[in-house]
Structures are given as C-alpha cells and as structure tokens.
Amino acid sequence: xxxxxxxxxxxxxxxxxxxxxxxxxxxxxxxxxxxxxxxxxxxxxxxxxxxxxxxxxxxxxxxxxxxxxxxxxxxxxxxxxxxxxxxxxxxxxxxxxxxxxxxxxxxxxxxxxxxxxxxxxxxxxxxxxxxxxxxxxxxxxxxxxxxxxxxxxxxxxxxxxxxxxxxxxxxxxxxxxxxxxxxxxxxxxxxxxxxxxxxxxxxxxxxxxxxxx
Numbered sequence: 775x776x777x778x779x780x781x782x783x784x785x786x787x788x789x790x791x792x793x794x795x796x797x798x799x800x801x802x803x804x805x806x807x808x809x810x811x812x813x814x815x816x817x818x819x820x821x822x823x824x825x826x827x828x829x830x831x832x833x834x835x836x837x838x839x840x841x842x843x844x845x846x847x848x849x850x851x852x853x854x855x856x857x858x859x860x861x862x863x864x865x866x867x868x869x870x871x872x873x874x875x876x877x878x879x880x881x882x883x884x885x886x887x888x889x890x891x892x893x894x895x896x897x898x899x900x901x902x903x904x905x906x907x908x909x910x911x912x913x914x915x916x917x918x919x920x921x922x923x924x925x926x927x928x929x930x931x932x933x934x935x936x937x938x939x940x941x942x943x944x945x946x947x948x949x950x951x952x953x954x955x956x957x958x959x960x961x962x963x964x965x966x967x968x969x970x971x972x973x974x975x976x977x978x979x980x981x982x983x984x985x986x987x
Contacts, residue, residue, distance in 0.1 A: 779902040783932055786898055787939025790825065791947060796889050796940075797821040798948035800882075805952045814952050815945065820879045822941040824886025825895065830933045832896025836903045837929055845904075849982060852900040857979030859894045863972035894975055899936065901982040 790796050801821065805814035839848050890896070 779905050779932075780935060782902045783899065783936045784939045786895075786902075787936040788943045790890070790893075790895055790936075791940045791943025791945075793893070796825065796893060796895065796944070797886060798944045798951065800885070801944070801948040802952045805948075811949065811952060814948050817882055818941060818945050818948065820882035821886040821944065822937055824883040824888075825890045825940055826933055826937040827883075828887045828890035829896045829899065829936055832899060833903060833929050833933055836900060840904075849904055852897075852904065853979045853983035855979075856894075856897055856900060856982055857976050859897055860972050860975030860977075860979060863894065863975060864969070898975065898978055899932070901978055903932070904982065 791798070797818070801814045801817040804817050805811060807813070836848075836852070839851075843851070
C-alpha cells in the first residue's frame with residue numbers, strides 16, 4: 775500500500791476511536807460504575823481486540839477475493855456493499871444492545887466485535903485495501919511463498935496500524951470524558967457521529983467505484 779493508504783488506516787482508526795458507539799462510551803460507563811479510572815483503561819484492551827478481529831475478518835475476505843475475482847468486479851462489489859450499508863445505517867437508528875454492565879474480558883471483546891461489525895467498520899477499509907496488490911504466484915513458483923508472506927505481513931500491519939490508532943484515540947477520549955467532560959451531551963454527539971458515519975460509508979462506496987488504480 776502507498777502512503778495515502780497508511781494514513782487512511784490511521785485516520786479511520788482515529789475516527790472509530792472518536793465514535794462513542796464503538797467503545798469509549800462503554801468504557802466511561804464502566805469507570806463511573808466502579809468509580810475508578812483503572813476500569814476505564816482496563817476496558818480498552820478487550821475493546822481493541824474485538825475491533826481488530828472484526829477488521830481482520832474484512833481484510834482477510836478482501837485479500838482472498840483479490841485472488842479469485844477480477845479487480846473491476848471486486849471494486850464494484852465493494853462499492854455496492856459500502857453504499858448499501860451506508861443507506862441502511864442512514865435509515866436505521868438502532869444499535870446492538872448488551873445485557874448489562876457486569877462484563878469480563880471475553881464479554882467486552884465480543885461486544886466490541888459486534889459493535890464494529892454492526893457499524894461496518896471494516897468495510898470502510900475496502901477502498902484502501904483494494905490499492906494493495908493481490909498476492910499472486912509469480913512466473914517462478916519458488917517466489918510464490920515469499921510473495922504470500924509479504925502480503926500477509928502487509929495485511930497484519932494494516933490491521934495493526936488501524937487498531938493502534940483506534941486504541942490510542944479511544945483511550946484518550948474515554949479518560950478525558952471520564953475525568954473532565956462527563957456524559958451530558960452524549961445522546962446528541964452519538965447521533966451526529968452515526969449520521970456522519972452513514973454518509974461517509976456512502977461516499978466511500980462512490981469513491982471505491984471510481985477510484986481506479
């Protein structure tokens with residue numbers, strides 16, 4: 775991937791971190807329930823893991839599809855999915871619900887995975903991932919394992935960069951809200967970010983359709 779794609783991974787990770795629906799709101803709520811900052815910070819690790827798993831599944835699917843489908847077919851398919859999911863999110867205000875606030879590491883990981891998946895977090899990476907060359911066997915078969923290893927490393931790096939950005943921003947926002955801001959305007963902030971996210975998904979679909987490389 776080029777420099778634009780790496781910065782895109784960082785930027786999208788930061789945006790996911792800012793969105794209260796993807797983690798920091800729950801972390802702040804846990805901290806306020808237990809009345810300690812360490813509960814806020816402790817929630818960040820399973821949330822980042824769940825987010826990474828959700829992102830990683832999308833990355834793997836796209837990487838495998840790159841090896842099986844023509845580039846233009848895959849690009850159009852990703853564009854349709856992105857735009858369609860954006861339209862769905864635009865007209866749907868519902869969020870996945872959790873059973874309660876007594877949660878452990880596994881519960882938070884699953885919760886984060888479901889929230890990231892429900893928001894289509896991984897789908898937004900599609901335009902950037904499509905800029906990555908597919909892992910193809912070279913004319914000399916002995917080069918194929920090295921090519922596949924390089925591609926796997928790039929995929930893991932993409933997930934890692936995105937997740938690190940998500941983790942840092944989620945943590946900073948959660949601690950600031952817990953210590954300083956409070957929860958007064960969260961309903962309005964959550965709605966505005968959800969609306970912006972649905973529009974961003976639709977825009978990403980259009981960009982993917984016409985962003986040939």
